[in-house]
Amino acid sequence: MKKLIMAVIVSAILAGCVSPAQQAQQRMAECERQGISKDTCYLAEQNRQNAYNEAAQNAAWANARDAAAGTGIWSKKDAKQHAQAAKTTHAFKWEGMKITIKGEILDVDGVLGALDENEPQAKVYSQGLYTFIYYPAKGKLAVNKEGQFQGYARKIK
Missing domain, CATH: 2.40.128 (Lipocalin)
Incomplete structure (x- = not known):
């Protein structure tokens, strides 16, 4: 009985897990259900992913700039000492x-x-x-x- 209850709980938890690819498919399906063409939905999804990637890249560049200059989160004593040794x-x-x-x-x-x-x-x-x-x-x-x-x-x- 305990194994059956555990199996039900585990399957209920796993049912809520969705991969990024599945999330994209769900967004595409929702877009198409609203009567928007598949091409337009695909373009909107690509734009969303590109915006996400661009934001991540900009954050990485800002982090690298701050690390090189010893500013931002890198202004701590240890970071400055590390920068001096560069x-x-x-x-x-x-x-x-x-x-x-x-x-x-x-x-x-x-x-x-x-x-x-x-x-x-x-x-x-x-x-x-x-x-x-x-x-x-x-x-x-x-x-x-x-x-x-x-x-x-x-x-x-």
Whole structure:
């Protein structure tokens, strides 16, 4: 009898669990029930997901900016000490853009880039249409635009 009651309770709890994919399907079905075309409902769902992803990415960039500057939640004593121990800043120029690299953070004219790969011999960053490959041992920064090698950025002292 106890096993039967436990099985009923567990199944009742699990019935309330819904995956994100199922939630999207439910929103699509609700939209279509209101007489809206499937294409429009699909577009609305894609826009909702894109807005969610963009908000998460903006929050990550703001967090990285604050971590690099030692502001926001990073203004605590330990965070400042960690920031003081960070590596020196490397600055480059490319077609009017100022590119700085400090530790694992790439900044292009005030806009942070994403660290895609972090290997001992090279770090790969992406920002907009550009991909930047930094070679720490050589102190060089290769610039790619839309997958095409453009050249090396000029180092600023």
